[in-house]
Amino acid sequence: MPKDNPPPSPARRLFGTDGIRGTANQAPMDAGTALRLGQAAGRYFNRGAHRHRVVIGKDTRLSGYMLEPALTAGFIGAGMDVVLVGPLPTPAIALLTRSLRADLGVMISASHNPYEDNGIKLFGPDGLKLTDEQEAAIEALMAGDLAAAMVAPSRLGRASRLEDAPGRYIEAAKSSFPRGRTLEGLRIVVDCAHGAGYRVAPTVLWELGAEVVPVGVAPDGFNINKGVGSTAPGALATLVQERRADLGIALDGDADRVVLVDEGGQLVDGDQILALIARSWLAQDRLRGGAVVATVMSNMGLERFLAARGLGLLRTSVGDRYVGERMREAGCNLGGEQSGHMIMPDFGTTGDGLIAALQVLAVLVEEQRPASEVLRCFAPLPQRLVNVRFAGASPLNDPGVKAAIAAEEAALGTRGRVLIRASGTEPVIRVMAEAEDQALVESTVAKLADAIRAKARGA
Structure with a gap:
């Protein structure tokens, strides 16, 4: 069985494969944890004599209004200046962290998850996501006495808002398109998932000359990813055909990923x-x-x-x-x-x-x-993925499940492959098989999913 995404080590209980994520207003996605994260990360990055700075962005979830000020308070108390940029794509936060010479970037988002969830992603001064070791160090600080992280009143940070943040990202995105070329003559439907890209994505396409049909650009705090975006492209496919568009673009809630729809409504x-x-x-x-x-x-x-x-x-x-x-x-x-x-x-x-x-x-x-x-x-090649939800200990540790996986791998041999992995963001086992024969793929996934479900139910 291919190895993938091992569960976080005991030193990283909060951080998963993409930051911290959970149900909003419940630990660890509550204001208290966000405050401690700001204090701990502030202490970790508050090194050297320069004025320390953190950039904080978010998507459009209602809970962002709770987590943003909690993080801000933690960072200010740790002596870091906070630059607030509001709803912007995750890649914009990475870009601004570097361009503003900040010590840290923070994106408040649960990506493609529904509005009830939220998450926190951290970027270092190089605009890269933190390493496992850095996350473990910050988590260790959160678990300890954070009194040492609190600076004297004279060294408290300040908070400010960067009003031209969207414009900076828009220009950066446009500069990635070949110089001298335009999108003139193309009709493009862009689905922003009522998320972080709802303003900037249509603007970039329009400024490059396209006729833009925007979808998912009316966030209300509750509708992010709801029937729209990269995980629900069905409505986009229909609209592309209805409007005779040349291409459909579907972003997710924080606009760091994309799927496309061609002019015939086929998903790419x-x-x-x-x-x-x-x-x-x-x-x-x-x-x-x-x-x-x-x-x-x-x-x-x-x-x-x-x-x-x-x-x-x-x-x-x-x-x-x-x-x-x-x-x-x-x-x-x-x-x-x-x-x-x-x-x-x-x-x-x-x-x-x-x-x-x-x-x-x-x-x-x-x-x-x-x-x-x-x-x-x-x-x-035919490929099938099934998600099996569980509670308690991972079913993958059960000898019977391990035996079932080994048996299906042996049956496939060189005709295909099996991939079983635990999600890094939710209690789900992902069961995937791939082979040249569709029927073989379907039967392999069905057998393995049934074995895991039986163990998850305690059978």
């Missing part, structure tokens, strides 16, 4: 986007490292597509942070996830759904062909 996932960008950049001699980095979830069709062009596919555990780390190790400048996180260090330090979409649009403009032709780079 992250694997196809990676393949297209890799092909385009290879032709332009822009692709570095001789490989693309993706996770264990990416389809074997992508691997074969890249191999036919002399490129490797380097696989990592699920999580864009792990993709980014492997990219830096291998010297690659393209990586991502099937779910739509695309990391392109030529333009930013973390996943950026809008900039990834712009790379695809650049190819559409260059080749003057429909999206349905351009975005079908390879035929994916």
